[in-house]
Amino acid sequence: xxxxxxxxxxxxxxxxxxxxxxxxxxxxxxxxxxxxxxxxxxxxxxxxxxxxxxxxxxxxxxxxxxxxxxxxxxxxxxxxxxxxxxxxxxxxxxxxxxxxxxxxxxxxxxxxxxxxxxxxxxxxxxxxxxxxxxxxxxxxxxxxxxxxxxxxxxxxxxxxxxxxxxxxxxxxxxxxxxxxxxxxxxxxxxxxxxxxxxxxxxxxxxxxxxxxxxxxxxxxxxxxxxxxxxxxxxxxxxxxxxxxxxxxxxxxxxxxxxxxxxxxxxxxxxxxxxxxxxxxxxxxxxxxxxxxxxx
Amino acid sequence: xxxxxxxxxxxxxxxxxxxxxxxxxxxxxxxxxxxxxxxxxxxxxxxxxxxxxxxxxxxxxxxxxxxxxxxxxxxxxxxxxxxxxxxxxxxxxxxxxxxxxxxxxxxxxxxxxxxxxxxxxxxxxxxxxxxxxxxxxxxxxxxxxxxxxxxxxxxxxxxxxxxxxxxxxxxxxxxxxxxxxxxxxxxxxxxxxxxxxxxxxxxxxxxxxxxxxxxxxxxxxxxxxxxxxxxxxxxxxxxxxxxxxxxxxxxxxxxxxxxxxxxxxxxxxxxxxxxxxxxxxxxxxxxxxxxxxxxxxxxxxxxxxxxxxxxxxxxxxxxxxxxxxxxxxxx
Numbered sequence: 001x002x003x004x005x006x007x008x009x010x011x012x013x014x015x016x017x018x019x020x021x022x023x024x025x026x027x028x029x030x031x032x033x034x035x036x037x038x039x040x041x042x043x044x045x046x047x048x049x050x051x052x053x054x055x056x057x058x059x060x061x062x063x064x065x066x067x068x069x070x071x072x073x074x075x076x077x078x079x080x081x082x083x084x085x086x087x088x089x090x091x092x093x094x095x096x097x098x099x100x101x102x103x104x105x106x107x108x109x110x111x112x113x114x115x116x117x118x119x120x121x122x123x124x125x126x127x128x129x130x131x132x133x134x135x136x137x138x139x140x141x142x143x144x145x146x147x148x149x150x151x152x153x154x155x156x157x158x159x160x161x162x163x164x165x166x167x168x169x170x171x172x173x174x175x176x177x178x179x180x181x182x183x184x185x186x187x188x189x190x191x192x193x194x195x196x197x198x199x200x201x202x203x204x205x206x207x208x209x210x211x212x213x214x215x216x217x218x219x220x221x222x223x224x225x226x227x228x229x230x231x232x233x234x235x236x237x238x239x240x241x242x243x244x245x246x247x248x249x250x251x252x253x254x255x256x257x258x259x260x261x262x263x264x265x266x267x268x269x270x271x272x273x274x275x276x277x278x279x280x281x282x283x284x285x286x287x288x289x290x291x292x293x294x295x
Numbered sequence: 296x297x298x299x300x301x302x303x304x305x306x307x308x309x310x311x312x313x314x315x316x317x318x319x320x321x322x323x324x325x326x327x328x329x330x331x332x333x334x335x336x337x338x339x340x341x342x343x344x345x346x347x348x349x350x351x352x353x354x355x356x357x358x359x360x361x362x363x364x365x366x367x368x369x370x371x372x373x374x375x376x377x378x379x380x381x382x383x384x385x386x387x388x389x390x391x392x393x394x395x396x397x398x399x400x401x402x403x404x405x406x407x408x409x410x411x412x413x414x415x416x417x418x419x420x421x422x423x424x425x426x427x428x429x430x431x432x433x434x435x436x437x438x439x440x441x442x443x444x445x446x447x448x449x450x451x452x453x454x455x456x457x458x459x460x461x462x463x464x465x466x467x468x469x470x471x472x473x474x475x476x477x478x479x480x481x482x483x484x485x486x487x488x489x490x491x492x493x494x495x496x497x498x499x500x501x502x503x504x505x506x507x508x509x510x511x512x513x514x515x516x517x518x519x520x521x522x523x524x525x526x527x528x529x530x531x532x533x534x535x536x537x538x539x540x541x542x543x544x545x546x547x548x549x550x551x552x553x554x555x556x557x558x559x560x561x562x563x564x565x566x567x568x569x570x571x572x573x574x575x576x577x578x579x580x581x582x583x584x585x586x587x588x589x590x591x592x593x594x595x596x597x598x599x600x601x602x603x604x605x606x607x608x609x610x611x612x613x614x615x616x617x618x619x620x621x622x623x624x625x626x
Contacts, residue, residue, distance in 0.1 A: 072467055073417045074439055076446045082419075099419035102426075118414070118469055118483060120363040123393025127427070141472040141481055149366035175471040178438035178620035181541060185533045190626040206540050207532040208511040215473070217533065217540070222466070224476060279479070285508060286476040 001238055001265045003258060004031035004165060006248040007068040007094070009173060010218055011197040014044040020249065021053060025061045027258045031165075031244060032057060035068040035085070037096055037114070039180070039219045040078045041195060047084055054091055068094035071116040072176040072220065094137075105131040115140050115167055116176070122153025125162070129154075135163040137246060140172045140228070143283035144240040151241040163243045169231070169257055170248025171203070171216050172224040172286060181217040201251040214287075226287060227276035231261060234270040236281075296556065297563035298587055299357070299456065300580045303330060303570055305341040310577035312348055315584035318355035320388060321345065322486075322569060326368070327375040328359045329412055330569040331486030346382060355385035359569075361410035362486045363391045373397060380405050386432070390414075390469060395428040409433040411458070412483065414469035416443075418450030425452040432456055434565060437547065438467045441621045445559045454562035459549045460579060461567025462612060463619050465527055465542040473526055478508045489525045496521075505529075522613060544613035550582075550599045552621060553590045575610055582606050 005024055008017065024032060034050045036042050045053065054065045069085050070078060079099060086093055086103040095101045096114035104111045112135040119125050125136060138147050151161055183193040185204055197203075203216035205225050213225035230237060230245070237245065247257055264270045279288030300316035302308035311319045322328025324336040337345060349356045358379040364372035372394050379387045380402040387405055389395050390412035398405055409415055409424045411434040424430045434456045435444060448455045466473070468482070475481035478493040489507055497504040503515045505524035512529035515521045522528065527541040547567070549556070556564065564587075566579055582603045590597045608614055619625055 099417040102419040102423035121366040127392040141475045153366045175466040178626045285479040
């Protein structure tokens, strides 16, 4: 089982990003995803900076480096940026929008299909394989059974399986909107947001009126408040077809998270239960925890 | 511009036709469409008689098979496509690349529209669906500003349909798992959002509460009117403040934008609401027919009539309407 570090979904400043990746370069990771996937106004690092960072990381780590693209591509300027990203000439690209799939397909470039692409069955997967998909990160709401069935459907079509990467750890990216909810919470119009999301390195927690944490506001993206964690389910992950586990960056403690997954993949017994949620994996509401799922 | 109206039942279809819809869109009675609600949608017999009426009146019938197929239910989506083709519908509205591929290969003459659930918000994405599946129209998600609709339409390889009126999805359609996070059922896979079976109403000393799978979505005081607990329209706590953190209960209404949409070259405007009553469909269709006819008759002097506005306001969520993402300040 390989371990990957997903793209940073929150907005961190340049210094924090560079410090973070310097630390990540020393971790037992097989793949590191770079790039901005949430908001085109977040420009702490531009495309050239990301490519420069990738070259530096390439010298000090054996991890494969991948450049992830924006998930919601609306403005013509965003489409132009996406073209430049696809034309980077060095790194594999993760497509998070069908527009990116089209650009990569036109260039006959292989790609990773990120979790924001709606691929839920073997026939859909076969279509994207025909476009150049070589690794599939299923939508976060997919259960283990759906993933297993999708891969078996692909087998029945006589197609080789792509690599399969599961969103195994982190706040789940659940939705994308035109509206910036961070700016709304800060009472600012989106066009004058002053990049206020930078003040919230792990987003803003949205609670119910009873104080139950429900979601995390992260700009135009809405995430789970709970952290999805599949470590306790480790034994089932490979048998469902997973080749890689994606660990999605949090503001603190990622080295410890990576170490915990690394220990288990090296043979240690997985924990019986973990904090956070894993309901989606079990075909239940995503917010549920392991012990609630068993009931 | 063509007026495309919803029908979740045969009476709603008749109402839409009676009031001048150019096309009516419907779904089969299962999870192959994005309004898979109990008691909703048309059975085979109703589809036959609906189609007969449509043909007599010279209108069009579209069928939505616009959820994402689950691998173990693939045969259902295949059957829905085959059935739509056998009926001879004027368009099949679909989102799943697997479903679109099957439809375009098995039924090359079937007119395909990319569903809003396909979440295509840019010209490159539209080119993919056009080149691979030969779609002949695309419905744009309700996340684009008017300027962005113009940009997309200019570069689009296919004619564009946009949402004109109805419930407002504030998330990009096809890109929202909030419902499955709380309830296990999502628009993409199950054709439902905030499903009715997960809703609980509770009256206590603090007032009326609405819950979704146990999670408090909103609590109403005595003088407040309660709405369906669609989870993105609840009141939540953010930084200690209680407010509609995602969106207020409101409906999209773009009567004001008809001239701009026409200038952009939008081919069709769509009314949301297959889950609504025949009376609702009747009234909304009547207003929109009047407005589109008034614009076609005298584009230079087009103005929204107060009676159109009040009729639509009274049918809207929270009795209020918005221009939504079309208007940049909403974002």
